[in-house]
Amino acid sequence: MSKGRSKRVSLKDIANKLGVSTALVSYVLNGQEKEKRVGAEIVIKIRQALEEMNYVPNHIARSLRNGKTQTIGLIVTDIANPFFSSMARCIEDEAGKKGYTVIIGSSDENCNKSRRLVDTMLNRQVDGFIIVPADGCYDYATLIVNEGFPLVMVDRYIPELSTNYVVLDNFGASYDAVNYLISRGYKKIGMVAYKTNLIHMKERIRGYTEAVKNAGLGKRIWEIRYDHQKDDIKKMTQQFQDKNNVKNVDALFFATNTLTMAGLYRVNELKLQVPEEVAVIGFDGNEAFDFYSAPLTYVKQPGNEMGKEAIRILVEQIEGSGKISHISLAHQLILRNSC
Amino acid sequence: MSKGRSKRVSLKDIANKLGVSTALVSYVLNGQEKEKRVGAEIVIKIRQALEEMNYVPNHIARSLRNGKTQTIGLIVTDIANPFFSSMARCIEDEAGKKGYTVIIGSSDENCNKSRRLVDTMLNRQVDGFIIVPADGCYDYATLIVNEGFPLVMVDRYIPELSTNYVVLDNFGASYDAVNYLISRGYKKIGMVAYKTNLIHMKERIRGYTEAVKNAGLGKRIWEIRYDHQKDDIKKMTQQFQDKNNVKNVDALFFATNTLTMAGLYRVNELKLQVPEEVAVIGFDGNEAFDFYSAPLTYVKQPGNEMGKEAIRILVEQIEGSGKISHISLAHQLILRNSC
DNA sequence: CATATTTGCTTTATCGATTCAGCAAGACAT
DNA sequence: ATGTCTTGCTGAATCGATAAAGCAAATATG
Incomplete structure (x- = not known):
């Protein structure tokens, strides 16, 4: 028998406690107290209550309302490949700093798997994609772009598709x-x-x-x-x-x-x-x-830099930028004994 | 300027098209046409419409309503470590088969990072956790368990904490x-x-x-x-x-x-x-x-098996099982030339 | 024939946050 | 005194899906 999960504090709880409407609380929460002309004293009271009652916004409700999930879909060929796993590591860290969460999938260079992953992620309403495209089946990438979803391709790109990419030279x-x-x-x-x-x-x-x-x-x-x-x-x-x-x-x-x-x-x-x-x-x-x-x-290859750039560009796009970036990074030849 | 994202078909759209209520469509969608006594012909019509209009349920709305996100939080020490990246790969594949999505974080064996990751994931309302616990700070793991969230620890476990684990002998x-x-x-x-x-x-x-x-x-x-x-x-x-x-x-x-x-x-x-x-x-x-x-x-170490077991147990828990599993897997000594 | 029961469907509240429209009351101008 | 603005707040719709409750009409039971 699972223990009762203590219900979280909602905006409404705060509003009820203070005897105000949820609108006010929401305005204060989102730093709109100026634009929305919230009274100075009540702002303070609301801030206190939010603090005291340990309020944490419900991400799901927010997503439903705003149509933004603060989530990024990352599709690589294989997360067990060290090149991609270290890139993924970097992408997750950077995304986290910017308030985004990443969901990862491995395509195995396979079209069907890629498509299934894209479907799942679209279904989860990711705000944008970072994709290592697989060979041959560009339909889903085209779909993503045509639907207006931000997309950054990494490691490789699809020349026919006018969208962002970060690759090696x-x-x-x-x-x-x-x-x-x-x-x-x-x-x-x-x-x-x-x-x-x-x-x-x-x-x-x-x-x-x-x-x-x-x-x-x-x-x-x-x-x-x-x-x-x-x-x-x-x-x-x-x-x-x-x-x-x-x-x-x-x-x-x-x-x-x-x-x-x-x-x-x-x-x-x-x-x-x-x-x-x-x-x-x-x-x-x-x-x-x-x-x-x-x-x-x-x-x-500068895998970390690639990841960082990809996130930077993607977030820019998600936040409304219209410009398309094509980035070629420089390699480094590490000289040792095998030749 | 981002192209207009074509709005998805909603339950309501289907219902309006057929001139029925959304409830009926929802029942059919969830295979409850028997329990909820939906008429035989209308069932067929609804199925057709769902098909034709290419309906895909809105995951977010469903999550908000049900309190289940079909998402699992995975915290490892470092996803760039091949042992964990291959385990993660396996966990993602298995989770996907069962209809779950995974979000991954790397703790670097660090308490603060672990806590931040757990907070983010709780905030995202994951249905359960698979965690490689870091040293010393068991507070968040205890919190997870006390709140009644399913938790499976892998690679290591916290003896004081009565919850599931999958480890090596x-x-x-x-x-x-x-x-x-x-x-x-x-x-x-x-x-x-x-x-x-x-x-x-x-x-x-x-x-x-x-x-x-x-x-x-x-x-x-x-x-x-x-x-x-x-x-x-x-x-x-x-x-x-x-x-x-x-x-x-x-x-x-x-x-x-x-x-x-x-x-x-x-x-x-x-x-x-x-x-x-x-x-x-x-x-x-x-x-x-x-x-x-x-x-x-x-x-x-049988990393893949560890991942598979962890997911199996976690999903069991999420779906309501009360039993606690402690699994010790066997190693294999790979003999070669270094000794 | 009158009363139960079943069948098939609709209405409506709900999950939690956001946001537009609108309403009083006070400030200010003419 | 009358009308216009501003300030500070509330109410209610909305996002999309779910599900309890309720209501007719059809069928069954005595």
């Missing part, structure tokens, strides 16, 4: 990383990317392509299917080891931290030495990179 | 891990734990103590302060390396993944070989453990 980061490999004397540089039409991946591939082209080197790209990761990575490792294969490499550039991890697991299984037998550059960062036998050189 | 796991070290011939086994009164840590320490005592070995414990981690770990490494110190060791057992990581960073800085110069057993798991020069032997 993916082309630049990738170009930079590959050039570093080139400067270290590697000639057969491979890139392991995801097979997707998402712009961030396209840009990372373009950075790689541009860099190897400028150096007069051959292009070796694997596009791994997200839902056949293991098979495709296996095939990849077979090809890149084979001296007779056109895709034989001396260095590998991985396009995300999940790909880096998957690749390294396989490299370990095959007992390949890094960087002697194959050099490696990772992406995104992961504590695991620090502990690899050869600590990994990698492209570090 | 910490004593057993620790005992087992240390015995494994003993069976491998290590004689000077040290344990690195956090300085805290929390039961899970006490139990892990008790497991270690019991194991070394039974083997007639000396006790070497470091209790690291959570907010002076770096200093304390440094001091620890100085002592355990010193052959003349009573705390000199040939093997280290770390009590959490954050401690393991912090310890390994330091071990790497000092260029100590694992396991030759010092053997290591970790706790909790972390992808990083797989990539350590000597892949780490560690105590694996």
Whole structure:
């Protein structure tokens, strides 16, 4: 038998106690005593009563009335991915400071799940969205924008959709990383990317392509299917080891931290030495990179800054700004021993 | 200028369209057409209209009326910690299946933050809590229980508080891990734990103590302060390396993944070989453990199962069960090369 | 046939906060 | 003295869904 939950004090309780109307109390509560011409003495009395009776506004009632919930929906591909979990951490902290609460969902890069999450969140009447869009199904993002809901895309964006985003300068980061490999004397540089039409991946591939082209080197790209990761990575490792294969490499550039991890697991299984037998550059960062036998050189994304910017822009939008922000953040190449 | 958000269809809209009262529509919506004796034809018409007009219930209004928000508050120490982020992932998925939404907060093992999070969540009228309690300040947990809110503690619990929990058999796991070290011939086994009164840590320490005592070995414990981690770990490494110190060791057992990581960073800085110069057993798991020069032997916690159980119990409670569940899950010792 | 009972629906209060419209009473101007 | 303004407050509608209470009409029972 659950103990009786003590009912909270309502505006009405305060009003009754003082023998005034709820309107007055509400005005004082919302700092409108000037505009609404509330008497000076009664203001003081109301403030006291609010304090004494330990009044806490009912969020739900307020939301129903105002149509604002002070809630933000965050959809990432996987909250268990350290890049996203640390970004989420930052988003929650920042949102909290501004009086917003965050609800999080993981889409697994899957359209149906994304749509279901968006539906749930719309149903919960979030005031705005921060979304890492999944590949292919832009309908729900379009819906969000068309309905006039504030939306900030992070990590990647949908070029066709005119809305806010905060991303890495993916082309630049990738170009930079590959050039570093080139400067270290590697000639057969491979890139392991995801097979997707998402712009961030396209840009990372373009950075790689541009860099190897400028150096007069051959292009070796694997596009791994997200839902056949293991098979495709296996095939990849077979090809890149084979001296007779056109895709034989001396260095590998991985396009995300999940790909880096998957690749390294396989490299370990095959007992390949890094960087002697194959050099490696990772992406995104992961504590695991620090502990690899050869600590990994990698492209570090400013995940926290990304989260902070996203919240800042979103709240601006929620509060009525009409301007659309497109932000590209700079990467950092962390140099260590893997190449 | 934000585009006009198209107003959603309400119960009233449906009722008006059909020329019936909202009560009827509500009954049909909630499957009470039998109890509330709604006519067979009108039921069909209402169902059709709900379908056609694409009706979606207003969650906020429902919450205000029912006093239930179908929302769960989850407080962990740090959502960026992979142990908790993967648990959170699992909790969200399971909660979603049962029609609940989760809001997450990170306490950083800090009382004030914990309290603020609980306040926010109470204010948002969550239906129940899943909490990883922080050290020392049990007031808010007691408050939650006394107010009659369902609460499930995970990872650790507060013995004085009679409520549900799902934890690891910490004593057993620790005992087992240390015995494994003993069976491998290590004689000077040290344990690195956090300085805290929390039961899970006490139990892990008790497991270690019991194991070394039974083997007639000396006790070497470091209790690291959570907010002076770096200093304390440094001091620890100085002592355990010193052959003349009573705390000199040939093997280290770390009590959490954050401690393991912090310890390994330091071990790497000092260029100590694992396991030759010092053997290591970790706790909790972390992808990083797989990539350590000597892949780490560690105590694996069933984080997903913990999350699943927690949600199951919590929802049971929310739906009115009075029974209190105390669940201890079994660990798994993952054997590899670090000892 | 007269009285119960059942069936099918409507009315209305409620959850708690917000806010517009409106009403007295006093201040001020003409 | 009459009309206009200002001040300080109240009443009631509203957001959308739920559910208790009540009311006719239809059916059943004696």
